[in-house]
Amino acid sequence: MLYEAGTARLTMGEIRERVSSLTGKSNLQLDRRLRSLRTFFLVPAVRDPHHRQRFTYALHGWQPDADQRTARKTIRASDRALTFHTYGYRCAACGRTPKDDHVKLVIDHKxxxxxxxxxxxxxxxxxxxxxNHAKQALFSDHEENTEALRASLSLPEAHLRIGELLKAMNGMEVPKELIALVAREENHGDPTKRMRELRALGWKIRNSRRKEGRRFLSFYRLDSWEPWPPGGPKAAIARMEHARKQARRLEAGTPNAPERET
Incomplete structure (x- = not known):
């Protein structure tokens, strides 16, 4: 159906309508089927510039390495149930629920x-x-940086993932949204804080903002960096924070005061 549509971009509603007219069925889990299709084919999600909550899709051909890929394995039912239970049946990005907000939840791969x-x-x-569609669109916008994303996403710490992505982008501006996706932090981790912490390690990172449509978007660009400290950036930042607190206590004349939990 996408092949027959050619270069015409279809919304998910139009895809559902066409598939329903062909099969006589409306509940075909099209989001999951579209994700499976992407294993072998290029089907980018593009945000409608006039309606930021609407996305369109078109078939752009085979994935460059389609002959080396294997079909997606089905996620175990027990893992699906565990995922929904762990997150309290809430969207991990916006917190909305099917019961209170009438949204449909899908299982996403971080x-x-x-x-x-x-x-x-x-x-x-x-x-x-x-x-989910917004995440797909953002990754589609950066398909030319696939290798940089692949290298950074596999690293064990948020600071490492963010830092290596910035390095791999070779001085290009990186949108804050992409930084947040790479950081993969629960409870809406703050990319702005991570940038401050990387700067504390000696990294030179510029921040810029510009208006696109009705929104102001933030971007980060890496000018220079320092080698990762022994033990990793997270441990080094924790040591710096501890030393800072100790210095404050000394200035206040209470060097032995216990630390407050944060």
Whole structure:
């Protein structure tokens, strides 16, 4: 059906309508089928510039390495149930629920399969359809940086993932949204804070903002960096924070005061 549409871009509603007219069925889990299709074919999600919650799709041909790919394995039912339960049946991005907000939740791979992710439970999260499509569109916008994304997404710490992505982009501006996806932090981790922490390690990172449509978007660009400290950036930042607190206590004349939990 996408092949027959040629270069015409279809919304998910139009896809559902056409498939329903052909099969006589309306509940065909089209989002999951579209994700499976992407294993072998280029089907980017593009955000409608006039309606930011609407996305369109078109078939652009085979994936460059389609002959080396294997079909997506089905996620185990137990892992799907565990994922929904772990997140309280809420979208991991916006927090909305099917019961209260009438959204549909789908299982998303935090690290996409095509970028080295797996079907294991720790790589799964529930997203509402809107946020799932937005994530697909953002990755589609950066298909030329696939290798940079693949290399950074597999690293064990958020600071490492963000830093290596910035390095791999070779001085290009990186949108804050992409930084947040690569950071893969629960509870809406703050990319702005991570940038401050990387700067504390000696990294030179510029921040810029510009208006696109009705929104102001933030971008980061790496000018220079320092080698990763022994033990990793997270441990080094924790040591710096501890030293800073100790210095404050000394200035206040209470060097032995216990630390407050944060």
């Amino acid at each position: 690290v996409p399969l095509e970028l080295g992710g797996t079907n294991e439970a720790d790589n799964l999260q529930p997203l509402c359809e809107e946020d």
